[in-house]
Amino acid sequence: xxxxxxxxxxxxxxxxxxxxxxxxxxxxxxxxxxxxxxxxxxxxxxxxxxxxxxxxxxxxxxxxxxxxxxxxxxxxxxxxxxxxxxxxxxxxxxxxxxxxxxxxxxxxxxxxxxxxxxxxxxxxxxxxxxxxxxxxxxxxxxxxxxxxxxxxxxxxxxxxxxxxxxxxxxxxxxxxxxxxxxxxxxxxxxxxxxxxxxxxxxxxxxxxxxxxxxxxxxxxxxxxxxxxxxxxxxxxxxxxxxxxxxxxxxxxxxxxxxxxxxxxxxxxxxxxxxxxxxxxxxxxxxxxxxxxxxxxxxxxxxxxxxxxxxxxxxxxxxxxxxxxxxxxxxxxxxxxxxxxxxxxxxxxxxxxxxxxxxxxxxxxxxxxxxxxxxxxxxxxxxxxxxxxxxxxxxxxxxxxxxxxxxxxxxxxxxxxxxxxxxxxxxxxxxxxxxxxxxxxxx
Amino acid sequence: xxxxxxxxxxxxxxxxxxxxxxxxxxxxxxxxxxxxxxxxxxxxxxxxxxxxxxxxxxxxxxxxxxxxxxxxxxxxxxxxxxxxxxxxxxxxxxxxxxxxxxxxxxxxxxxxxxxxxxxxxxxxxxxxxxxxxxxxxxxxxxxxxxxxxxxxxxxxxxxxxxxxxxxxxxxxxxxxxxxxxxxxxxxxxxxxxxxxxxxxxxxxxxxxxxxxxxxxxxxxxxxxxxxxxxxxxxxxxxxxxxxxxxxxxxxxxxxxxxxxxxxxxxxxxxxxxxxxxxxxxxxxxxxxxxxxxxxxxxxxxxxxxxxxxxxxxxxxxxxxxxxxxxxxxxxxxxxxxxxxxxxxxxxxxxxxxxxxxxxxxxxxxxxxxxxxxxxxxxxxxxxxxxxxxx
Numbered sequence: 027x028x029x030x031x032x033x034x035x036x037x038x039x040x041x042x043x044x045x046x047x048x049x050x051x052x053x054x055x056x057x058x059x060x061x062x063x064x065x066x067x068x069x070x071x072x073x074x075x076x077x078x079x080x081x082x083x084x085x086x087x088x089x090x091x092x093x094x095x096x097x098x099x100x101x102x103x104x105x106x107x108x109x110x111x112x113x114x115x116x117x118x119x120x121x122x123x124x125x126x127x128x129x130x131x132x133x134x135x136x137x138x139x140x141x142x143x144x145x146x147x148x149x150x151x152x153x154x155x156x157x158x159x160x161x162x163x164x165x166x167x168x169x170x171x172x173x174x175x176x177x178x179x180x181x182x183x184x185x186x187x188x189x190x191x192x193x194x195x196x197x198x199x200x201x202x203x204x205x206x207x208x209x210x211x212x213x214x215x216x217x218x219x220x221x222x223x224x225x226x227x228x229x230x231x232x233x234x235x236x237x238x239x240x241x242x243x244x245x246x247x248x249x250x251x252x253x254x255x256x257x258x259x260x261x262x263x264x265x266x267x268x269x270x271x272x273x274x275x276x277x278x279x280x281x282x283x284x285x286x287x288x289x290x291x292x293x294x295x296x297x298x299x300x301x302x303x304x305x306x307x308x309x310x311x312x313x314x315x316x317x318x319x320x321x322x323x324x325x326x327x328x329x330x331x332x333x334x335x336x337x338x339x340x341x342x343x344x345x346x347x348x349x350x351x352x353x354x355x356x357x358x359x360x361x362x363x364x365x366x367x368x369x370x371x372x373x374x375x376x377x378x379x380x381x382x383x384x385x386x387x388x389x390x391x392x393x394x395x396x397x398x399x400x401x402x403x404x405x406x407x408x409x410x411x412x413x414x415x416x417x418x419x420x421x422x423x424x425x426x427x428x429x430x431x432x433x434x435x436x437x438x439x440x441x442x443x444x445x446x447x448x449x450x451x452x453x454x455x456x457x458x459x460x461x462x463x464x465x466x467x468x
Numbered sequence: 469x470x471x472x473x474x475x476x477x478x479x480x481x482x483x484x485x486x487x488x489x490x491x492x493x494x495x496x497x498x499x500x501x502x503x504x505x506x507x508x509x510x511x512x513x514x515x516x517x518x519x520x521x522x523x524x525x526x527x528x529x530x531x532x533x534x535x536x537x538x539x540x541x542x543x544x545x546x547x548x549x550x551x552x553x554x555x556x557x558x559x560x561x562x563x564x565x566x567x568x569x570x571x572x573x574x575x576x577x578x579x580x581x582x583x584x585x586x587x588x589x590x591x592x593x594x595x596x597x598x599x600x601x602x603x604x605x606x607x608x609x610x611x612x613x614x615x616x617x618x619x620x621x622x623x624x625x626x627x628x629x630x631x632x633x634x635x636x637x638x639x640x641x642x643x644x645x646x647x648x649x650x651x652x653x654x655x656x657x658x659x660x661x662x663x664x665x666x667x668x669x670x671x672x673x674x675x676x677x678x679x680x681x682x683x684x685x686x687x688x689x690x691x692x693x694x695x696x697x698x699x700x701x702x703x704x705x706x707x708x709x710x711x712x713x714x715x716x717x718x719x720x721x722x723x724x725x726x727x728x729x730x731x732x733x734x735x736x737x738x739x740x741x742x743x744x745x746x747x748x749x750x751x752x753x754x755x756x757x758x759x760x761x762x763x764x765x766x767x768x769x770x771x772x773x774x775x776x777x778x779x780x781x782x783x784x785x786x787x788x789x790x791x792x793x794x795x796x797x798x799x800x801x802x803x804x805x806x807x808x809x810x811x812x813x814x815x816x817x818x819x820x821x822x823x824x825x826x827x828x829x830x831x832x833x834x835x836x837x838x839x840x841x842x843x844x845x846x847x848x849x850x851x852x853x854x855x856x857x858x
Binding site for chain 2: 062
């Protein structure tokens, strides 16, 4: 008897179904073992035709750029947060209700830790935190103005990092995540070249970002594929990109509680101008303006020209300051000094930079009375409360806590009677202009 | 011309194709005449095979005549096209006959099972792959599942082949459940909360009913064909525009309106069917060309393509097998095989999702589903014997 078509089709369908289900199951099991690869830029083609095709295929239209930036914004959102930054209570004093000086982006490097660009005299707190409590600073890298702060716990995302310079990615668009009152904001900017920039604070070359408008220091930078590229830092007054790898290494150090203080030598420096160059016979370097007699470089003299620090030539005042700050406190540094036409080598033991740390316990200001005017500052000890307040020799203090400064005793008595954790309001005149500062007492 | 063919899914068989096929195309060309494409081109197995590649050629990957700004301007027209497709799906439902109600239930069961199968499999993969999506993995998987759930079966060329008629009706009616579920999915996406989603879905359905009621009154009182045509066009535009404004699916508003006209007294369903038939092929062509032009060379689309095709095939076969066992007397045993051809509504739904959600992954989904539609058509050619394909 001939089988009916219904029976034939049923068996065929069942066989087809079983085979298809088996193939689907195998496909599911096999494909589930893979992970979707992160987008990475294709290597530049060495063939001119290939380069032309790559340009043709480049997705650089502004519409697409906006879409890509929005996508980056969404993808990095779990990793970034905004902190209010101020200097209201550094050093453990009670919190003072002040408006934040600025907003800063924090990058979540652990579930409860964020990396943020924070100067040594700054503290941070969560944006819109109703309790206005400061975020606990777990460790600071005062040399690079970085800190790791504790933040509310939330799962940290794994960040893919990219080395812009190593991949020769320019020209390209990057996305800077900047901080604002409303939260993090993504802003694209164009990177035309990847010129290296040597900064002694970083053990890897930075990438120059161009003019000051390119990106705001403190912003974290991502590629259009949401890969972490680095942090915008100020180098020589211009924005530069600190590479992500170095940044995360620094974050690991800080997260482990290994902070780093900036170095100091107890000297004041000034730039080598043409007249000073003729007078000293130096062609390059920076001039020592004053020397702290109790500091590590007490052997130096005003008028000395520091030409090199640790065999690294000094070309400018900014570079010299960065070099000094990059020295680890407790280490030794070799200075090449031009003194009276001769070259002198000096080895000094680096100490911590005086701006670091809690408020000083000493007033550290020597004054003389200028009758009918006030108290003229004669000297200011490094690391003292006077130095932290920004007082300089030559300033004339005219009032202390709103009372006329009629004598040195009035100043020292006001300081000694001030309760711990308070601050004295000091009005002074500098360059014929009135100013106000505060002497903080720990 | 049978009522079955008359109300069949747009993009599937149409009356002229049926006549061409009935006269008998030679040999292997038999299956190439399932649908006569628009613009007077020769009949093809499915218009997608002609017009999706045409869209690729005209789009950013080709001549860039349909550049992205142009495609953005076409979103409004696309909403109207989707609403028209929804209307056809709604008009295909016949509540009055018990047999038709059973078919609707069977078709809904089949498409829901397919959608569930593909959604679960895609969800597993998307979660494992850790895709860079701005949609949640389950929503992304559901988009693929619903896009895979619809079918476009071949037509019956022999009046006495009742089981083939049944398979065709199943293919016609299996759009309904995915359209409804897709509307709920989009309402959930834009609603913000369960209550918001329910409210948005109700508003969408209400808008469709209100516009359908207004159109019903207009059609019934239109004096001249030209006047009636303007009303029809206006109502379709309203259905598409209202859904786009709500961020929901024009397919759903169109479906609601089609069902309303089908059950409303008078001749509204016949009026809208006659008038929309003139727009049928241009709308299909527009939809397919826009889908083709929206295709992007995207790694995500490549990753999704093969799983979409394979899981859809398995889902269709499994759902067809299960449905035919639920009502063995009613359904052909090879129902699943007959439902392999994908039709257009899946592609239409994914285009709708891409526009309505604004997802950055929308282009990849459209690319995967459009290319998957082409691949599924090829699979259908190989899997469905010519004898069954008619």
